[in-house]
Amino acid sequence: MSLPEANVYDPQADAFEVQRGPDVGGAASFYRAFGETLRGLKTTMGRLIEGPVTIQYPEEKTAVYPRFRGRHKLHKFEDSDLEKCVGCSLCAAACPADCIRVVATDNDPANPTSAGERYAAVYEINMARCIFCGYCEMACPFDAITLGHDYELSDYNRSDLIFTKEMLLAEPIERTPLRLEGE
Amino acid sequence: MTPETTHLVIDALPAGYSSKPAGEPDRAAIVFTIDGAEVTAPEGLMLVDAAKYGGVEIPVFCYEPKLGAPVGACRMCLVEIEGIPKLQTACSTPVRDGMSVVTKSPRVIEAQNSVVEFILANHPLDCPVCDKGGECPLQDISYGWGRGKSRFTEPKRHFEKPVALSPSIAIDRERCILCYRCVRFSQEVSEDYQLVLLERGADAHVGTFDGTEYIAPFSGNIIELCPVGALTSRAYRFQARPWDIEQGGSVCAMCPGQCNVTYTVRDEKVMRVLQRDNHAVDDGWLCDRGRFAYQAWESEARITQPLVRQGDKLLPARWDYALDVAASALKKAGARSAALAGGGTTNEEGWLLRRLLIEGLGSRNIDSRRGGKLSADVARTLTEPDVTLSIPDVEWADAILVLATELVDEMPILDLRVRKAVNHRGAKLAVATARPSSLDSKAQITARFAPKAVDAFAQALLRSISGEDLGDLPTRAGADGEEIAAIAELLKGAERPAILWGEKVLYYAGGAAPAMTVANIVDKLGVKNTAGAGHLQIPVQANGRGLREIGFLPNLGPALTEEGDGKSSDEIAAALGDQINALILMGVDPMVDYPNGAEWDDALAKAGTVISFSTWLDGTAERHADVIFPLEVGPEKEGTLTHPDGRLQRLRQTVERAGEVNAGWWAIAQLAERVGLDLGVKVVHQITAQIADGVPIYAGITPEEIGGTGVRWQERAAAGNRPAPSRTTFDLPEPQAAAQPNGSLRLGTFRSLWGGGDVEHAATLAPLVSRTRVELSPADGERLGVNTGDEVTLNTESGEVTAIVALRDSIPTGSAFLLDSRDDGVRRAVAGSPALVEVVK
Numbered sequence A: 001m002s003l004p005e006a007n008v009y010d011p012q013a014d015a016f017e018v019q020r021g022p023d024v025g026g027a028a029s030f031y032r033a034f035g036e037t038l039r040g041l042k043t044t045m046g047r048l049i050e051g052p053v054t055i056q057y058p059e060e061k062t063a064v065y066p067r068f069r070g071r072h073k074l075h076k077f078e079d080s081d082l083e084k085c086v087g088c089s090l091c092a093a094a095c096p097a098d099c100i101r102v103v104a105t106d107n108d109p110a111n112p113t114s115a116g117e118r119y120a121a122v123y124e125i126n127m128a129r130c131i132f133c134g135y136c137e138m139a140c141p142f143d144a145i146t147l148g149h150d151y152e153l154s155d156y157n158r159s160d161l162i163f164t165k166e167m168l169l170a171e172p173i174e175r176t177p178l179r180l181e182g183e
Numbered sequence B: 001m002t003p004e005t006t007h008l009v010i011d012a013l014p015a016g017y018s019s020k021p022a023g024e025p026d027r028a029a030i031v032f033t034i035d036g037a038e039v040t041a042p043e044g045l046m047l048v049d050a051a052k053y054g055g056v057e058i059p060v061f062c063y064e065p066k067l068g069a070p071v072g073a074c075r076m077c078l079v080e081i082e083g084i085p086k087l088q089t090a091c092s093t094p095v096r097d098g099m100s101v102v103t104k105s106p107r108v109i110e111a112q113n114s115v116v117e118f119i120l121a122n123h124p125l126d127c128p129v130c131d132k133g134g135e136c137p138l139q140d141i142s143y144g145w146g147r148g149k150s151r152f153t154e155p156k157r158h159f160e161k162p163v164a165l166s167p168s169i170a171i172d173r174e175r176c177i178l179c180y181r182c183v184r185f186s187q188e189v190s191e192d193y194q195l196v197l198l199e200r201g202a203d204a205h206v207g208t209f210d211g212t213e214y215i216a217p218f219s220g221n222i223i224e225l226c227p228v229g230a231l232t233s234r235a236y237r238f239q240a241r242p243w244d245i246e247q248g249g250s251v252c253a254m255c256p257g258q259c260n261v262t263y264t265v266r267d268e269k270v271m272r273v274l275q276r277d278n279h280a281v282d283d284g285w286l287c288d289r290g291r292f293a294y295q296a297w298e299s300e301a302r303i304t305q306p307l308v309r310q311g312d313k314l315l316p317a318r319w320d321y322a323l324d325v326a327a328s329a330l331k332k333a334g335a336r337s338a339a340l341a342g343g344g345t346t347n348e349e350g351w352l353l354r355r356l357l358i359e360g361l362g363s364r365n366i367d368s369r370r371g372g373k374l375s376a377d378v379a380r381t382l383t384e385p386d387v388t389l390s391i392p393d394v395e396w397a398d399a400i401l402v403l404a405t406e407l408v409d410e411m412p413i414l415d416l417r418v419r420k421a422v423n424h425r426g427a428k429l430a431v432a433t434a435r436p437s438s439l440d441s442k443a444q445i446t447a448r449f450a451p452k453a454v455d456a457f458a459q460a461l462l463r464s465i466s467g468e469d470l471g472d473l474p475t476r477a478g479a480d481g482e483e484i485a486a487i488a489e490l491l492k493g494a495e496r497p498a499i500l501w502g503e504k505v506l507y508y509a510g511g512a513a514p515a516m517t518v519a520n521i522v523d524k525l526g527v528k529n530t531a532g533a534g535h536l537q538i539p540v541q542a543n544g545r546g547l548r549e550i551g552f553l554p555n556l557g558p559a560l561t562e563e564g565d566g567k568s569s570d571e572i573a574a575a576l577g578d579q580i581n582a583l584i585l586m587g588v589d590p591m592v593d594y595p596n597g598a599e600w601d602d603a604l605a606k607a608g609t610v611i612s613f614s615t616w617l618d619g620t621a622e623r624h625a626d627v628i629f630p631l632e633v634g635p636e637k638e639g640t641l642t643h644p645d646g647r648l649q650r651l652r653q654t655v656e657r658a659g660e661v662n663a664g665w666w667a668i669a670q671l672a673e674r675v676g677l678d679l680g681v682k683v684v685h686q687i688t689a690q691i692a693d694g695v696p697i698y699a700g701i702t703p704e705e706i707g708g709t710g711v712r713w714q715e716r717a718a719a720g721n722r723p724a725p726s727r728t729t730f731d732l733p734e735p736q737a738a739a740q741p742n743g744s745l746r747l748g749t750f751r752s753l754w755g756g757g758d759v760e761h762a763a764t765l766a767p768l769v770s771r772t773r774v775e776l777s778p779a780d781g782e783r784l785g786v787n788t789g790d791e792v793t794l795n796t797e798s799g800e801v802t803a804i805v806a807l808r809d810s811i812p813t814g815s816a817f818l819l820d821s822r823d824d825g826v827r828r829a830v831a832g833s834p835a836l837v838e839v840v841k
Ligand code: SF4
Pocket: A091, A094, A095, A096, A097, A098, A099, A100, A125, A129, A130, A131, A132, A133, A134, A135, A136, A137
C-alpha cells in the first residue's frame, strides 16, 4: 500500500532563507568590536551612580502588583454577613497541590451560615503545600475565595500553616504595600 | 445508576454470569451499520445497547433496561435511521439486521443540543450545592452533547427546595427532569405503587399520591436511579464530593441475600452504600437496610473495645486481659465448652472457631443452626447441585413456588427477582405461606395454611404431586385441598419448576420433616436432569450455607461428611451450667435470634462463662456475657461468605476498624494460642487457604478466583468431591395437626426487615422500627371489638405481652400474627412455640 500524497515529507518545503548581517571588515566590524562594548559599559556606569538597591527587609518591603497571588481570604456578603462559600469543594477539586480540605454540612434555615443550602463546616488550606496558582479562585462559582497580597506566611510550626476557616475569614493584617498604577 | 454504570460498555455477558441460566433463550447475532462502521451485536437489543458493541455512546436519561420496557420520555437518545424520515429514539428502537444508523449527523447533533437546552430550560443548575454534582449524568451530557449556552431568560419554575420524601430520601423537585425512572421503579420493579407523577406541564413533579412518606423496602434504589440530583440520600447529604471519596467493593452480610455493594469511604468512614451490579446475585438493586444501616456503625452504642464482667458490671478491658480471661475459662472447660456461630460470621471465622473447639478444646459442641441436627443424607440431598438453583435460574424458571418464607423480610433482594421472573420472564407464581405475603398479588395461586402447620401442608402437596389421596392432611394443615392440588398441577406442568423455601420452617415445625418433604417433592417432580429446575433454601443466617458447608455443625464436618457427635444448639442450651461450662457466641445472640429466646435467657443465667462477639450491648451480651469482644462490621471485615445458591463471595476490608476493634479471626487465633493450639495463621488468606485444603467441595479456591463477582462451587471441578447422599427420598413422620382455635386464635410470628441493632441505631431507619404489633383479620377484629391502632394484651401459655392491633384484610380469620422482635415480653410470650393466643382488649 502506498502512502497518500500529503503524508510524504518534503524537507524542501520547510527550508527558509537565513537573514545574515553585513560582511566582515570596515566600519561594521569596528562598531561590533567597540560599540557594543561601550553600550554595555554605559549600563554598568549608570548603576554605579544609582546608589544601593538592596531593600532592608523586613523593615522595608517590596510593593507587589495588584494581581499578586498571596495568602487566601474567604469572603462574606457585606449586607447579610453570610459566608459566600457553600462548601461545594470545587476549589479542592481544582487544587493541583491537593491542599484544600472542605467538609460541608446542612445549613440551618433559621440561622444560616452561608447563602446556599450548605456551608463549609471545615475549610482548611495547607499553606505549606499551596503553590499559589490561584486555581481555587478561578474554580469558585461564588467568588468566595480569593488570593490576597500577603506573602509573609512563614511560621515555626508546620501545623500552624494549616489555615482554618476562621483564619481565612478574618481580615488579614495587610503587611504588604501595593504597587500603584503604573509604578 | 451512578455515571459509571450509565455509560458502561457491555461485555457479551453481564458481570457474574458464569454460565447462562437454562431458561434463557439464545440470541442470534445480527450485523448493522452505525456511523459508517459495521457492527455485530446480539439480536433484540435496543439501539442504545447495540451501539456500545461498536463503541458508540448514545446519551440517555430515561432509558434503564433494569426498569423494564423503555418509555421514551426524555428524547435524549435521538438518532437518524436510514429509511425513516423522522429521528428515532435509540432507547426504544430494537436493532435489526442490516439497519443503518447515524448518531453524529448535523441533524442529530442539532436535536441533541435542543433536547439538552430544553431540559435545562427549567433546571436550576445549582451544581455547587447539589449532591449529584461531579457524578451527574445531566452535567456530563450537557458538556458532551449540549450547546454550551442557553437562550432561555424567562424565570424558571420554582418549588420548595428539598423536601423529605421519606426519612431517608430528600427530593428537590426543581431539579427533576421528569424521566420517570423513580416512578417506574416504584410501579414496575418494587411494585409498591407509591410514587406517581403529580400535576401536569411545568407543575409536574414526583411524589406520593396522598403526600405520605415513601416508605418501602427498596426505596433507596431511586436515589441511584435518578439521573440528576432530584433524589438524594438524606444521610449522605453534603457529606462528600465524588472527588473527596474512595469506593471499595464488598458484599453486604446483613441477610442471606449477600448483595454486592460499593462502600463510599471518606476519612476512613463509610459515607454511603451503593449497589455493585452482579446479575448472578442482586441484579443491581439493594434493600434499604443494606443501603442505610451503615449509619449505625458510627453510632455511640456500638461496642468498640473488649468488655469483661466484674461483679454485675461490664468494664472496658485491654485485649490481652480479656483474651486471658476468656482463654482460661475455655481451658478450664476443655471438652465441656461449646460454640455457636451465626449472622455474618465468615467462613474463615467459622473455620478457626471450629478448629479451636475441636483441636484446641476437644469439644464437638458447635452449631450454626437451630432446631436439632440434620442427618447427613438430608443435608446432602438438599445440597445436590442437580436440584439446587442459582439465582438467575429463579429468574428463568417457568413456575415458582414460594413456600413458607416472606422473601421481603428474609432475603429481600430475591423478592425483586421473583417479581422480575413473573413480570418479564413469564413465570407463574404460587405462594404458600401462613401469613399473607407481599408476593400474593403477583401469584396465580395463593395458599394459606395454619401457622406452624407447614409440615402437614408440605406433605399434602407431596401427596398431591404423587397423585395420592390427601386424606385429612389439608384439614390438619388448616389449608384448602383445591389450592394444594392447583399448586401441584402448576409444578408438575412446568418444565423448570423452582421451589423457594425458608430454612426457618425447620425451627418452628420441629425437626427436619419439612426439609425431607421438600427433598421428596423435588424428587417426585423428577427434575434431577433438568437444568434450571429444583429448589433454593433460604437460610436464616446470612452465611448459613457457608457455615454448614465448612462443617460448623455438631454432627457433620467439612462438605457435609459425617463427623463427630456433638450437641446441637438446643442441646447446648439444655446442658449449660451442667455439662457445658463455657460458651462462645460468634455473631449470634440466642436470646434474640433463636425462636426459643426466653428459654435461652434462663439457660444462659446458669451458664459458666459466656464469651460473646457482639456489635451491640443488648440481649445476651448485656445480660449474660462475661467477656465481650467487639465484632467487626461489614466494611471492616475480610473473608469469604457462601451465598444460599453456593456462590462463594469475598468481603473486602474498606475502612479501618473502629476504636479497638480487632478482626474476629485474630481474636480466635489468640484464644487458640492461649489454650496451646497453634492455628498457623497470620493473615486472613491463610485461613482461606486452609479452607481450600480442608473442605473438599471448596478445594483449591483462592480469593483471586472468587474475585469481585464470586464463583459457585457447583460450577467448579471440585464439586465432584462432594459425598453423595445414600438416599434422596425420606420416610416422613406423621405431621402434627394445626391447633384448634376454640375461641382463641392460632398464633403465628414473623420478623420484619426493620429490626435489629443495625436498623435501630441508623438515624434514618430508626423511625421505621415498629412497636410490637399483632395482625388480625377484620372479622376477628370485629368479634373482639378492636380496631387498628388499639392496644391489646396477648396471652399465651408462656406469657403475656401488649401489642398494637393492625387489621389486615388478607389475614385468615382465626389466626393472629405477632411481630417477633427482641422485646423481652414478646420473647417470653412466644417461648416454647405456643400454638394459641388469646387477645384481650
Ligand atoms: S492557590 Fe493553587 S495550590 Fe494554593 S490552594 Fe489554591 S488551587 Fe491550591
